[in-house]
Amino acid sequence: MQNAPSLTAKTAALLRAAHQLMEGGTIYPDSLAVSILGEDLDVISGFVRKHPELDRLRLFIVARSRFAEDCIAGAVAAQTRVVPQTGAAATDAYAQAFLKQDRGLWRLSPIGGSLLCRTTP
Helix, strand or coil: CCCCCCHHHHHHHHHHHHHHHHCCCCCCCCCCHHHHHCCCHHHHHHHHHHCHHHHHHHHHHHHHHHHHHHHHHHHHHCCCCEEECCCCHHHCHHHHHHHHHCCCCEEEEEECCEEEEEECC
16 A cells, blocks of 8 residues: 555554553653554554563654654754654654744655655644
8 A cells, every 4th residue: 555654664653652551651752642543542552462572662662752852852942943854753742842833943854765844834
């Protein structure tokens, strides 16, 4: 299916949502993680119980997301006007919040091999 998320992206999103359920978002609170995934809470919980070998990966993914968003927060505080963005960061609740706070902030996102520049509406 064209434009479908890759297995890697889907698994990362599932693990981020699982962090909200399993650890209460203590490392990386993301109010959109579960709803964006579009899966039932039982499906998310069942996946986590079925794959305990992914526990450390779940924590790594949310720690990486937290680090990235903390860096963006620091850049915004330092009046940075352009922030490179890779992967699925556009769906991060905190990334969206920073974009809403500063209408002049641009994010560069690789889409289909080229860079797409976006700013807040």
